[in-house]
Each structure stands twice: as structure tokens, then as C-alpha cells.
Amino acid sequence: MAKAKEGNVIAKHVSLVYDPLGVNVLAVADCSFEIEAGAFMAIVGPSGCGKTTLLNMIAGFDTPTEGEIWVDGTCIASPTIRLTPGPDRVVVFQHGALFPWRTVLENVCWGPIMQGTMTREEAVEKAREVLKISGLEGCENEYPMNISSGMQRRVEIVRALVNEPKILLLDEPFRALDAMTKSVMHQYLLDLFDATGKTVMFITHDLDEAIYLADRVFVMTTRPGRLKQMIEVDLPRPRNMKTKVTDRYIELRNEALNAVHEEARKAFERGEREMAK
Amino acid sequence: MEAIQMNKVEKNTDQVDWASRIDGYTEHTPFQKFWRRSMRGIFNLSNLRRILSLVIIVVLWHVVTTLKIPPFTRVPTPYEVWVDALSFIPTMHCFMCVIFSMGRIYLGFTIACLIGIPLGLMMGWNRVVKNFVFPTFESLRPIPVISWIPLSVIMFPLTEHSIVFLVFLGAFYPIVLNTLLGVESVRADYIQGALSLGSKPRHIFFDLILPGALPSIFTGMTVGMGLAWVMVVAAEMVAGGYGLGYMTWESYILIAYPRIILGMFTIGACGYFSSAVIRHLGNKAMPWRSLF
Amino acid sequence: MAGSPQDRESKENFIIDHMRQSVKEEYEKVYWRRTQEQKKLKKKQAVTGILGGITFVVVWHVLSQTIIDKLPSPWETVTQSVKTVLDPWYYKSVYHSLYRVIVGFCTASALGIPLGLMMGWNRIVRDMTMPGFELFRSVPPVAWVPLSIIIFAHMEYSMIFITFTGAFFVVTLNAKLGAESIDQSLFRAAWCLGGSPRQVFRHVLLPGSLPSIFMGLALGMGISWQTVVAAEMIAGQYGLGYLAWESYSLIRFPEVILAMASIGVLGYICSAILRSIAGKYLAWRKVYTA
Amino acid sequence: MNSSAKNNVTGVEPGEMEMRGCYYSFGEGKEVLDNVSFKVEKGSFTCLCGPSGCGKTTIINLLAGYTTPDMGECLIDGVPVQGPGADRLVVFQETALLPWMTLWENTIYGPRVQGKDLTGEVADRAEELINMVGLTGFEEKYPSQLSGGMQRRAELVRALINQPKVLLMDEPFRGLDAMTRQIMQEYIIQLFEQTGTTILFVTAELEEAIFVGDVAYFLTARPAMVKKELVINLPRPRKFEHFSSREFVELQREAIETVDEEAQKAFSAFLKAKESKAKQSA
Secondary structure: OOOOOOOOEEEEEEEEEEOOOOOOEEEEEEEEEEEOOOOEEEEEOOOOOOHHHHHHHHHOOOOOOEEEEEEOOEEEEOOOOOOOOOOOEEEEOOOOOOOOOOOHHHHHHHHHHHHOOOOHHHHHHHHHHHHHHOOOOOOOOOOHHHOOHHHHHHHHHHHHHOOOOOEEEEEOOOOOOOHHHHHHHHHHHHHHHHHHOOEEEEEEOOHHHHHHHOOEEEEEOOOOEOEEEEEEOOOOOOOOHHHHHOHHHHHHHHHHHHHHHHHHHHHHHHHHHHHOO | OOOEEOOHHHHOHHHOOHHHHOOOOOOOOHHHHHHHHHHHHHOOHHHHHHHHHHHHHHHHHHHHHHOOOHHHOOOOOHHHHHHHHHHHOOOHHHHHHHHHHHHHHHHHHHHHHHHHHHHHHHHHHOHHHHHHHHHHHHHHOOOOHHHHHHHHHHHOOOHHHHHHHHHHHHHHHHHHHHHHHHHHOOOHHHHHHHHHOOOOHHHHHHHHHHHHHHHHHHHHHHHHHHHHHHHHHHHHHHHOOOHHHHHHHHHHHOOOHHHHHHHHHHHHHHHHHHHHHHHHHHHHHOOOOOOO | OOOOHHHHHHHHHHHHHHHHHHHHHHHHHHHHHHHHHHHHHHHHHHHHHHHHHHHHHHHHHHHHHOOOOOOOOHHHHHHHHHHHHOOHHHHHHHHHHHHHHHHHHHHHHHHHHHHHHHHHHOHHHHHHHHHHHHHHHOOOHHHHHHHHHHHOOOHHHHHHHHHHHHHHHHHHHHHHHHHHHOOHHHHHHHHHOOOOHHHHHHHHHHHHHHHHHHHHHHHHHHHHHHHHHHHHHHHOOOOHHHHHHHHHHOOOHHHHHHHHHHHHHHHHHHHHHHHHHHHHHOHHHHHHOO | OOOOOOOOOOOOOOOOEEEEEEEEEOOOOOEEEEEEEEEEOOOOEEEEEOOOOOOHHHHHHHHHOOOOOOEEEEEEOOEEOOOOOOOEEEEOOOOOOOOOOOHHHHHOHHHHHOOOOOOOHHHHHHHHHHHHOOOOOOOOOOHHHOOHHHHHHHHHHHHHOOOOOEEEEEOOOOOOOHHHHHHHHHHHHHHHHHHOOEEEEEEOOHHHHHHHOOEEEEEOOOOEOEEEEEEOOOOOOOOHHHHHOHHHHHHHHHHHHHHHHHHHHHHHHHHHHHHHHHHHHO
């Protein structure tokens, strides 16, 4: 099991004020956290709480209004720094962002070729290899629309990993999948994490999923989004379906559910009333 | 249990004023919100650029025409157009032109709606009707409606009739096709659901098919209105007899060049107005769609 | 015989297989019946369609004989048309119309597509051009005829210009719409993977807006034909629109209909060529229909 | 089972439903159902679980009478299904509320097309049901003005007002986020326990099936067969606490073991199909 030496993320008092029409909306308020190199961190929160915004700041799509984000000792986001999205922090998007006009293989080798780190032949060879490991052999020449949604997600994760990123940012990647595909994907992601040892930041609205996958779970509240609780998950790795029925897992889940359920329910009802206005 | 570490500070977060800790964030009163929103809505960079671009167009036009740069030697300057507009718009002639064109448009368009919408609905509702009509309809469609002008002049004894017929024809195709599309796009589960609730065919027609097709019908009407204007202008230019198109062509023959440009803009404005009327009617007829 | 478990198992398997076989046979019958019904339905559809066409011709004939006596009857039209089509003079008209449409349309595409993409890609370009487009969009292309005659001394140029105007607005605005409709996360993904702005333009913006661009081209082609016919009727020499109008003036009514039909056929062929090109470039979208 | 006698909310005796040896296909090589048989007891909450695309929706369509099976039969109260009817109602995957009608008009749509008197009893029952799912005050809103969870609840009301003998629910909570889904599950449990209607609930989510249902049938990947019947003996009324009880976890373990294999199979089905195609062409 290879442990990565790089990929340490530190967020210091990060806030973001969203101001599209001259009306301040506080999307993320004063979040501070650290992800150690090679850790699997999850952020859980109801929809619209600002977790995606937080991820966007790390990825370099949004500038924080206040605070700083450091990766491996370099500041990558602060109010004064120019946005720098790059292949060291690759995002896997909520609804999938494979280029529909490129085949699976072309999608996977797009990154290295565009960065100029590999020649076309090298990239193709590597992509084939990685696809084979991920059980996707045989669909290299399909267009993304032609393969199932579970496979699309695999391809997208593979596309991210080919770039050798320091951090893998996953933005609710399994949201649109049905339960059974999701469980297969969980296993895939866990195996991948154990094999590569990359730092992973995983965003989800499903507490269960977060506890199952992550080493550390942050619970976020609704707007303004802030980190409310931290749950250390001390389940042993490698994990699999059997982990879900161990005593420790159940214990952790119950505590977390009980702690979050009431608050979330309140937030839900408030949100629902607001939405209907 | 050390598994869940409640942060002491963050536990009673509701008392902490998070907002005040952040620079650049101030809670506005409703009035301030309204004011800032409306000011940003009007005086922002992109609106300034838009105005600037219009100014540039007028200035360019002026420069090109006053200096008589080659192809634009005969094009009138903006000032000439402006002067002509002031003298022409209040006259009875202008009013009559607008009335004539508008009258033809509304007559032809209304007939097209009265025939086209029921036909489209029938084609979507009944497969036999569709199979009967659709192939002929499709094979006539590639013929541009403008090329019907001579034929319609042959067919109708009066020019007036042939112009109205052409307007009708222009609006007819998009209206029928969009109505058909609208009927076919009504989701199957709506119909399944209604069937299992015990609906009779008339309920399905009036409660599901008709409102479900409405958005598409209005799209068809907007497109049809655009084509109706094309037709009325072309028909008037070719076949003559009052109207904005005739006026524009006549100005060319009489070498009253500023009026050509005036005619173009008047046609544009009338076309815009007609589409706006349809959009407004659409919003009125579909209150559930204009909510967001 | 009834001894070992293997025996029993194989026997059970045999029974199951047998049952499956019988079910399958019955199933195939059901399936065959269904395909037969579908075939019959298709045949019926075709027959109804042909009946519709025949009705149209009959109505046309009756109309030409009764109410609208100037309208040539279908038979007259066909016989007269055959004569005209064999005349080389007819092809001169075809050539002129086709030439005008192709030149105007290609210029419109060559200018409109890049401009539209830039409008969708860059806010400043959009802000600087959109008001002008809004201003001219609601003016029907036909209304440009007198102005373009003033601008261009040569009639041929002015006609090409009108054709250009007809296609230009639609093509540009559709390209812009296509660029704007691309999912934001595709751009973000491209940045993430280290694409430079030029690469993102080439690999994301352009292919992503292609479906909309082709839609704009198809619409623009239709409008080009509309405008070229109008321009030829109003101001032209040669061309199919001119042929139609001239035949009307010379009271050669069947040729009016022939001209109409020729315009329709040519327009259809142009659209078909465009569609086949689109199909080649949009292969990745085929999956929706398949 | 929870078979309360004639209930004052629905006003009818709940029905029972059976599917016997059904086969169905979309054509050669596209078999969807392969000898599917199961039974939904009177007044029970039965769940159907299977990987996506395995033919669950087809089962619902057959039972609702929108299509007929190629072979086999569907029975409602022992009578074969013939066409759609108001005795069994479907709650669809995506909401099928009519967007051009307000919540109230949608609710009373069934009674209206059946030509019933819309004042008095029907109105009272509609109000009661709307209140029960917490939508009082939203009667004059259009569906697009309601949140996803509210739309799903409104759909439940629209179905229940017609006093169906059986309610068929086709992944009704699909697409909702985890929290909303949890809350919707509590609503549906509450509704079931108060009305006692027979419910057939189709879902892809194991936890959901175990949490809400009395019996769960697990289907295989396409062509679908019933692989396992799981009796869920968690007590009723069911509460949020049961979600983390020992019994729940035991059931979950059993379900996971059944389903994991199927999920893997479904996932690799695409590659296998491709392989076999390649072999055929070779």
C-alpha cells in the first residue's frame, strides 16, 4: 500500500460571500480544516449548504472572500491570488463531465496530452492500462453516452487519476446512480484508495456513505455553510460490504444519525417552506 | 464516546454572529437590498458596453455615409433618416401603411391559427389523420412559401386576397408542425395516470393534450408570426398595393432613400410588437409557466 | 436409476430445460404474431399516406377545373414541365439561384459561426454585438432588398448580400446559443485537466456547440432559399424566382408550378447534404436515436 | 400483517394482488421478465427490489394494466387485470402531477373525471389527506412552486383520494437527496399505518425496502426473476429508531448478500453483451 507524501490540504478561516446582484449571500462561513496527505475526508451536508462551493475554492474555480487554502505548503487560494485550476487537483463532477464527443479512451488521455506531459502514444498506452485495471476493457472506443452511468463514473475517476493528481476532489459523484450501482462504485473507490493512497476529498449528502468510505467526516450545516461536527471513523481498512454490518460501523452510524437527524430535519422543513414561497 | 468530537465553540453556534466576522459581508435591510439590486441591474459594466455598442453603430453609419466610402455612396446618413422620420411618421400615409400590413397579418394569421391548431391537434390525436395528411404536408414543406407568390396571384382574383393567403400559408406550416410536436411531447405517464383514474377521452383531450401542447403551440405561433411578416413584406413588394413593404419598395423607385431605412425599422418594430403580443398571450394562457 | 445425487440433479435439469424449451416455442409464436401485426400496420400506414397524396392531386384537379380556372391542372403541369426541363435555358435559372444561395450561405457561415462562438465565449464580445443583433433581427430579410440594391451597384452582389443577411443572423445566434448551452462543468473539467484557453476553445467549445450550429445552418439554408427567391422576384434577372415571376407575367402558368417545385427540390437537396455532413460530425449524438 | 378493518380514511377494503408466471419481452433477445411470480397480501406493504433496468417498471405497468404479459397472468383480488382502472393506482418515478393544475385541482382530478360530487365528503377527505402529509396552505400552488419532496407527497394524496384497493409505487423517491428521502419514508410509513392500504413499493435501495416494508422480493438482473423473498418482521408502527436496531442490521446483511452478486453481474452485463456480439460477428 503506497502512501502519498504529498496532498496535504489546510483551509484557514475560509469564507465566501456570493454577490451576484448586489445582495450579499453568505455561502460558506469561516471553515477551517486540515486533510492530511493520503487521507480520505468526507463532507456531509444537506443540499444547498455550500459544500460544492467549498470544493470549488479548493479546485480553483471560486475565489474565497476571506481566508486561505494551502496545499503542500503553497497558498493556492486567497482573496488576492489569481484562480489556478490545474491537474494537481482534479474534480469529478456531480452530473459527470466526460466530453460526450470523445470516446472513452480519448477522454482518458485528454489531460496528459493537453498538458504535454506525455506523447500521444504514451498517453494511449497508459490509458489502456489503467482502463484495464478498472475493469473497463472493451469499451475504450465507445462514446460516453453509450455506456452505463456506473461505468461513466469509473471512466471519470480514471481520467482524473491518469494526471497523477495530488488530491482527488469528488463532488457527489454517485448522486444519480441507483443503490446497487452505487454499492459497486463504493467498493471500486475503496479499492482504488487503498491502491493509490491519494488524498481524497469526498462530498455527499448521505451520511451513511460518508462513514463507510472516509477516515474523517465533517458535517456541514445549511446556509451559511459551516463545519459543525467532526466524526473520526476508526474502521479498519481495507473495507468492504461486510464492514457495513460490523458492530463498530453500526455504532458509529447510529451516533452520527442521532446527532444529525433532528437538526437536519429542522433544516429540511425550513428549506422546504422557503422553496415553496 | 470520543468518536464524535463536538467542538465546544461550535456547539452553540447559533449565538455566534458569523456574519460580522467576515469582511465585506454586511446584512442589508430589505430596502438596501432592493436598491442595490436595482442599481446593479441598471448601471453595470455590461449594460454600459451595450449602450456603447449602439453608439458605435450609429457613429460608424454616420462616418461611412458622410464620407461616401465606396459601397455606401447612396446610403442616407442617420441625420437624414431622423429628419425624414419626424416628417413622415405623423402623416396619414404612414398610419395607413401600418394599418394595411397589420390588417393583412392579423387576418391571415388568425385563419392560420383557426385551421392549423385543430389540424395539428387532430394529427397528434388520431393516427389515421396523421398518416393521411402528413406525407403530402411534408413533401410540400421544402417549397419556400415566397415562391407561392405568383401562383397565389394566379389563383385569387384580388391582390388583397392573395396577400392574405400568402400570410396564412407562411404562418400555417410552423403552427401545424409545432402543434403536432406539442401533442406528441405530452408525457406518457400523464396519460397513463389519467387513464387509471378513470378519465374518458374528452377529459384526456381537454385536461392533458390541450394544455400539454400549449407551450409548443405558442412557440409555433411566434415562429409563424415571424414568417407572416416576411410574407407580407415580400408579397407587398412583388404584388403591390399599400402596406409597409410596398411603401419601402416605392421609396426605392421614387429615390426617397431615407424612407427605405425608415421602412425597414418600422417593419422591424411592428414585427417585434406582434411577437410581444403573442408572448403576452402565451403567458396569460399558461400561468403555470410564467411563475419562474 | 434413482440413486446418486448427480442423477437426480441431471434429471431436474432435464425437466427444467424441457419446460424452458416449450415455453420458448410458445414464446416464439407470440413474437412472430407481433412482428406480423407490426408489418401490417406499416403497410396500412403507407397506403393511407398514398391515399392522402392522391386526394391532394384530385382536389387540385377539381379546383383547376371549377373554381380557380386559371390554375393549371396537374396533367397540364406535368406535360409542360417535361418540355421545360429538357430545355437548357431552364438550367441557367437553376445555376444562378444555386450559385447565389451557395455563395451567400457559405459567407454567412464563415463569418457567423466564429462570431457566434466568440459571442458565447467572451462576455465583452457578447455585450458589444448583441444590441446590434437585437436591433436587426426582427427586420425580415426580405425588407433588406431595397437597401442592398442601393448599397451594391451590381445587382448580382446585392442579391448575394440579401441571401447572406438571411442566413447570417440565424447562424450566428444559434452558434452563440450552442456555446452558451454547454454544461459549465465540462469547461471546469477541461481546466482541471490542464487545458489552455486555446485548447478549451478547440476541444470543448467547438464540439459542444456543433449540434446547435448545425441547427442554425439548417434554418439558415431554408431562409437563404426564401430570400433568394424573393430577391429574384423583386429585382432579379435569371434565377428560379425570376423564372416563376416571368412565367406568371407571360401567362405560362404551368411553369410557375415547375419553378416552385424546382426550388423545393433544390432546397431539400441542400438540406439533405447539410444533414449528412451533420450526421458525420455528430456521430457521438447518434446514441440517442439508436 | 396490518389488516385493520374498513378504514375511515380510504373507506374501502384493501385488495390483494398476484402475479403468476409472467413473461414479457420487447422483442427477440430483449426478454424482460422470466417467469415472475409473487403475491401481495391484503393490507401489506410489499417491496420489490432489483438493479436498475431489470424490469421493475414493466411489472408495475403489467399490474396497472397498461400492457399485457406475453404469458402468465396478473390477478387483483383473484380477477385477471384488464386495462387500467381506479382500483389500483400508480405513483410514478417522476412526478406525474399535471403542471397546469394547482395542487387542489390535481388532488380532486380523479373524483372529477369520475363524475363525483366535489363538495362534501370528497372535499373533506381531500383536506384531511392534504393535512396528513403536511401540505395545508399550499392548495393553490402549482406543482412547479413546490419542492421535490412536496410534489411526491402531493402525488400520494392524489392517488389516495380515489380510495384505491392497491397502491403501486414505482421508485417514488428516486432522485431525492438522502435527507428528503428519509423524511419521505417516514411519511409513507405513517400513511400506510393510518390507511392500511395494500402497497406494492418498487425501489432500488435496500435500506429503504427493509425500513418501510413487510415483505421484500429481490429480483435478478435482466431478465428478471424473483430471487429471494425476505420477510421483514420489524414491529409496527415503525419509527426512526428501528433504522438502527439489531434486527434491521441482520436483515440488511441478508439482503446485501443476496444482492451484491446481482449488482456485480448487472454491471458487467454490458461487457459480456459486447463480447458475445464480437464472438457472433467473428
